[in-house]
Amino acid sequence: MQIIIYQGNAAPPKAADITIVIDVIRAFTVAHYAFLQGVHCIFLADSIEQALQIKKENPDFLLAGEVDGLAIEGFDLDNSPSHIKQLNLTGKTLVQKTTNGVRAALNCLASKHVFVTGFSNAKQTAAFIREKMAAVNGKMIHIIASHPSGDDDLACAEYIKSMLEGSSNLISAQEVKERIKHSHVAEKFFDEENPVFLREDINNCLKEINTDFVMKMNTTSEIPKIERVNV
Template identity: 40%
Template structure:
């Protein structure tokens, strides 16, 4: 039986074992939809400057993400799963910079295995964790930043934990917490212009995809890929 541990974004450099970095609203929901549109790799980075420098190095790469919720002018794509639908991203390399999700990935330097996750890939992530049978599984709740409670991410972590433990929980109570979380309430109220109702609805499509999103260090860079349950 695995030992489950939970960390805030600020604590993400302390994680051990297999690490699942969760960002439901919206980074790792957006990443999953990017893979659905054909993206081959996603390169998570910490800063805007890193993202733009990497774009200059990789012909044809696109930069996706946000700063304080909004797409920086030089970026190609925003942090919006809805905005990706209908785009042809076949074989494209995306560089992703966000204020929470990608920060958790780049700080999790002690991870034995690293996954990006959200509700849309929850069951597939749990299956990959089960295959590995790690002694320790650490969840990084990235929504616990900028004064937000992160309960949307904690709910996702607890749902994945239940699946790993062999339960088959009804997802509805976990999904309900997305709407009542700090950022969920901001989506519903429409108080912030960059928070789109479509993105909220896409983010609660539990187990929508049959792949997990492992993240590995290749050549000194973090590389996120999609891994189906057959891989």
């Protein structure tokens, strides 16, 4: 298999057989926790206007997301995993709109298979692709570190790549955690004068959770959505 890491939320030059889109802080950590809290599926909106229109047509859906890290007026939920994990979301449908992770995933829909993850589900995602995807050795795999300059997503991308390759130089989970914690993306979460961003969010982004599912895009849906796929 050939594995290429791209950084940023733009579409790669060409489609891959398998694409893994990473947003550690915080979109796909939020998505992971939402599924743990019982969410049925998560639609991805490419604009605030589209998200609000989906909500208008489906009043029971919950809108979640951010612009520049901040909650969006008119949305039900923000982009905080700490807040999501406190909710009972059994059977609910979410609609996500975020700056990097959602945009990157929507830009990769030409790939045959698209997975999304944060660090919390990275190990399970890598294991699923290695063990369950037929003839993975012949595949072109793209790993998208969706933040254009964040070492948090890049560290997670390199971690997944090393696991897929079965490298003897496997990057340790602890090294990845340190890079996430000390990335410039995480800095504002440790600023006590900026209460909008919660330190606990970073703590949740740093936890590897042994779950029995991965998050895979359904690209044939009229509105692309993330679905839970049991391993």
